[in-house]
Amino acid sequence: MAETAGRGGWTVLETLERGQVCKGVVSSIERFGAFVDIGGFHGLVNAAELTWAHHFEAVSDIVEVGQEVTIVVLDVDVERERASFSLKALYPDPLEEFARVQFGRLIPGRVERVVRIGAFVQVHENFAGLVPIHELAERDADQPESVLQIDDEAMVEVAGINLHRRRILLSLRS
Known part of the structure; x- marks a missing residue:
């Protein structure tokens, strides 16, 4: 070290x-x-x-x-x-400020990656959150890419934040 x-x-x-x-x-x-x-x-x-x-x-x-x-x-x-x-x-943790201001809100984001379990959407310059496959749409979506593609703009709800694990849970609202 x-x-x-x-x-x-x-x-x-x-x-x-x-x-x-x-x-x-x-x-x-x-x-x-x-x-x-x-x-x-x-x-x-x-x-x-x-x-x-x-x-x-x-x-x-x-x-x-x-x-x-x-x-x-x-x-x-x-x-x-x-x-x-x-x-x-x-420096203050930007995720803490994000949690105070954005938790429960509907915000814009850009799709970074689409994976088997859902899509990662950048919602802040420093971090992205996961929209799990079951939160992608009101309709059943077996394939995340049938709902979102890389670089798509989407409105997502900040449904959960775990500061310790540094994870953001998002939901897609259409």
Whole structure:
């Protein structure tokens, strides 16, 4: 998860605490995340902790080597000389705001994917929800693609939100 750079890095590691906010510099980028240098100690920002965005292609889409960043310390393991950091922890979860404002409402969305179990509809720039096959239409729809196609615009009801699992349940109203 991290590597120290001599005694200076060790000293920094010993002072880190969970929840602490620090400035650092992105020292390297891997497919699984980015390492951030804080005074000679290199801790990991896992890809899942980079942004609240719905998805991104590569870590380099979010940060670049040499970029100064502000991070939150998520975990410190002095014995293993590791620490994990987060960039997104500094910002409010957009799903919580979405839940407060949109739950139970009829909103526009765009179909991202049609799968065997239903259709995923983008309802916010950062996330999509699932319209399960039984919620696709008032008529029985055995094949989701008989009701919706990729890139279709649709009005969907926000029928359920699970903040912990980060899932949105939608219903299609025709």
